[in-house]
């Protein structure tokens with residue numbers, strides 16, 4: 001890729017017998033907001049810390065602008081960093097905190113004053129210059145940390161769960177701010193989170209980590225609409241996984257049967273799908289509709305279900321329904337196309353979906 005800015009190649013890190021990351025490779029473009037998303041212990045922080053220089057890889061290479069980063073001392077890497085916990089100097093004012101990296105780099109007083117002003121404006125904390133960190137809310141402290149990290153115009157900003165210590169409302173506010181700051185500065189960001197909603201809101205692309213590997217890297221839409229593994233399908237968005245038997249495989253489609261004998265098809269296949277084999281069919285709750293009659297068009301699948309619960313969620317209706325083999329599945333219907341009183345608990349109805357809206361994975 002010619003416009004690659006940061007290149008992570010075959011990174012491997014072992015702590016004794018523990019493999020923290022296993023041949024992680026990734027190309028990041030200049031100005032991109034790239035998020036590492038994955039469960040606890042999946043290797044996100046280890047990868048970030050190797051880029052930062054806090055850890056050395058057992059194997060692999062990291063290039064920034066085509067030059068190896070691994071040979072450069074951490075304090076010379078010119079990379080901005082923001083962590084989960086507020087890491088401001090408690091004895092310095094807000095202004096002095098932001099000025100700190102500039103002082104270390106020997107900038108002139110005039111330059112420092114200008115930059116501190118500009119940065120506090122950027123994070124919407126104009127006028128807070130003389131406050132002490134202890135006089136700020138958690139969200140404000142993180143804004144100062146962001147201002148400090150960006151003060152010397154680093155080409156790369158690393159953020160390790162920077163919003164996870166904040167309550168939901170503040171977190172959402174800062175997510176919005178971060179997007180704006182990213183757009184205004186054009187800085188390349190590597191961001192670590194285990195919150196999929198946060199990842200979807202912020203990122204240009206998301207690398208999904210699982211057990212030390214990147215399972216898939218793509219836009220939020222790629223990951224939601226075209227997950228390549230069952231793990232990604234389950235980790236991004238909500239999903240129903242139905243056990244199926246494969247009765248026929250053709251190019252780009254498969255005939256399947258469900259445990260109650262009902263038949264259907266799916267417009268997706270995976271490499272190791274075999275006729276007669278077991279597989280898992282994934283359908284998003286928002287791709288399912290409920291109907292009183294079975295009548296389905298040729299490209300639709302209709303499964304008999306019994307409604308177990310209905311919930312009004314304001315913008316949508318949520319149903320829990322039980323299949324003939326006693327599996328609970330969920331259906332989500334936007335209010336705009338729903339009549340809240342059409343279905344009741346105990347109703348025997350049909351859950352329908354279009355074959356191309358489902359995806360099959362080896363079981």
Ligand SMILES: Nc1ncnc2c1ncn2[C@@H]1O[C@H](COP(=O)(O)OP(=O)(O)OP(=O)(O)O)[C@@H](O)[C@H]1O
Nearest residue numbers: 015018019020039040041042043044045046047194
């Ligand atoms: N210093 C260490 N010594 C031994 N094992 C470690 C060390 N640091 C990390 N590990 C292990 O490496 C694996 C990856 O950890 P890492 O912190 O990168 O995951 P993570 O995805 O960032 O998780 P979290 O979201 O909990 O921070 C885990 O199994 C962890 O226990």
